[in-house]
Amino acid sequence: MTFPRLIAALTMTLATTASQAYDFKSVGAAPVILYDAPSTKGGKLFVVPRGAPLEVVLAYGEWLKVRDVNGELAWTEAKGLSAKRTVIVKTPNLKVRAAPEEAAAAVFTADKGVLLELSESVAGGWIKVRHRDGLIGFVKQSEVWGI
Template sequence: MTFPRWIAGALLMLAAATSQAFDFKTVGAAPAILYDAPSTKGGKLFIVPRGTPLEVVLTYGDWVKVRDLSGELAWTEAKGLSAKRNVIVRSANVKIRATADDNGAPVFIADKGVLLELVEPAAGGWVKVRHRDGLTGYIKNTDIWGL
């Protein structure tokens, strides 16, 4: 009878793992150095500009393993990340709209790679964002990375 319990336990763990939300942080005031190991003695891979969203995959003491927009994994110091949330536009010429629907009037157009501040999630697969110039509007979840 322990076999069915083991299966039930494994299924519960799998369900818990898949229901966990992604944890995103934003590079803080200074650019972040990404390493191949959780140490400043590790190899430096590249520098990530401030404001860039990174997905936190694992926390190990003062270090976090992160995934970037391209899917690359690396380590960085946790102190260099902020809880502030930003997102990156994934496609060219994406319309940011006044309301959270396809018929909303366009407020501005953002090109691929543009960094936007996440203001608040909205219903129906849209989020409210702010451009660094102060313009705000709604964009589809599928048009951004960092959620």
Template sequence: MRPIRFRHRLIAGSLLLLASCAAAAFDFKTVGAHAVILYDAPSTRSGKLYVAPSGMPVEVVLSYGDWVKVRDATGDMAWTEAKNLSAKRNVIVRVASAKVRSAPDENAPVVMTAEKNVLLELVDPEAGNWVRVRHRDGTSGYVKASDIWGI
């Protein structure tokens, strides 16, 4: 009887661990309509690190009151007020040249090529191997998820 209880507890513990990992999904946001100053601590009196341009994608790694600690595409971390971020999602091209295709298929026609650091709007947040994106000029299509940052 004892080995069965142990096995049930082990299975239950494993399921809880898996559930907690799924709940810790990445939380990406975008810098809102105006550029914002990013700080080295959660206060406007702390050191100013740099200015984040409007539309820049960031990963929220920690919330502290009205402030959030964010990571940018280069891995740098900084603080900003949560009100400065938008739920609208942008991604940034992280390879030298990303091909945006008409369909989520390597053989689909290329509708545009996006160079490194180009911002693209995330049209569909469901990320698989391919992600649907839109350029600011209106061109939309699918890009490989491995070619972008912000999902």
């Protein structure tokens, strides 16, 4: 295979991989810096607070290309992320229900941007979540980002 063909094949492979997210992770115990390149010498774009979910779209050695809740793509070091799963509320005044059904009583209300810990996925498009205050309930997957 010629060098230009090899480069084209690698580029197509990376483009295909980058278009499909394969995982969500959360920022670990300390905030992480997002860069414009997979290097600490790259430009610093912004800082993501601890606990925030990030969608991993590409792994490159010890670096991950991630998408944040706003859809922005950037690079961060893999060591700063955790397998613990969190989600961010997408809608204002989201009612977190006592059971995975619309008619269930509201346990609490979460505003847009609130971070919730993902406990488990439930059938029918619902997930079980936990607020940092210890309250537990159910929300539709479509009402949060990070899953």
